[in-house]
Amino acid sequence: MTEIRIEGSEQSFTCAPSDSLLAGGLRAGLGMPYECTAGACGTCKFELLEGDVEVLWDDAPGLSARDRAKNRKLACQCRPLTDCRIKIRFDEACMPQVNPLKQTATLIATNEITHDIREFRFATDTAATFRPGQFATLQLPGVRGTRAYSMSNLPNGKGEWHFQVRRVKGGNASNTLFDQLHVGDQITLDGPFGMAFLREDSARDVVCIAGGSGLAPMVSIARAMASTGQLASRRLHFFYGARTQRDVCGEALLESLPGFGERIRFYPSVSSTQEQDAPRWSGRVGFIHEYVEEIMGADLHGHDYYMAGPPPMIQAVLDTLQTRHMVDKSQIYFDRFF
Known part of the structure; x- marks a missing residue:
């Protein structure tokens, strides 16, 4: 030491x-x-x-x-x-809400989310203690350094940690997870980390904005709001930005929550419709920060904002909220996925 x-x-x-x-x-x-x-x-x-x-x-x-x-x-x-x-x-x-702990985690299950996002479920010997919206770092076999992935589930005494990972072309870590890690294999998990966790003491409605595998922490926040009764007094607007229609996900994970369609609203948007052999996209086309501005309108200042996704998406949303509309930074929480 x-x-x-x-x-x-x-x-x-x-x-x-x-x-x-x-x-x-x-x-x-x-x-x-x-x-x-x-x-x-x-x-x-x-x-x-x-x-x-x-x-x-x-x-x-x-x-x-x-x-x-x-x-x-x-x-x-x-x-x-x-x-x-x-x-x-x-x-x-x-200051950490929960002091991070490094421990061994065992892969217990996987689940396909989209063509390039898969959920990996790990179990540890101790309780999975974290705040909804936080992330952990994983040390994977044969991969130099660690990688940060957000939890999509809720804190639990069973020690289960669920991560939704997007396969990155040429990405050593994501390809190791997708192609080499099997149920029963062990890794090193360290966490929790992150400041974009749900603030339960706020009375404001919530806007979650996700792109790519930034879906995971936003789903965790939505699940927390549904499980703790916060939706009785707060609404949740969930925006998901994708490149093409086959990249769109999230609705299936939210529709099982109480209040979906009433207290929880889902707003997907794609930035491109140039997909060969794909059904015609009937939803919104455009960047997600523009969609947030369009839907929230004059009420932009009355919400708490949580977001996770690629740095360009985060920066575009920040420019919209803070520069164009002067939303106070105390209402904005985010993690960038590099």
């Missing part, structure tokens, strides 16, 4: 040999800022003042040339080799 001391503070924490600085800080219950845990967003930057670290990804895009010149590093991509002294900005909002 190494000791990590925080510059300008009396706070410190210990870090296990296999943990990144970020994971060690979160396990200690500290509010270390982060978003993707994958080296892409740059939210977890820090300055190394003393000590040595192993950099897991030298070319991580979360650091600019200026960051590197100033000796800034990413907490999610640094594993301490010695005791360290670091300078980092803490954020009380990032």
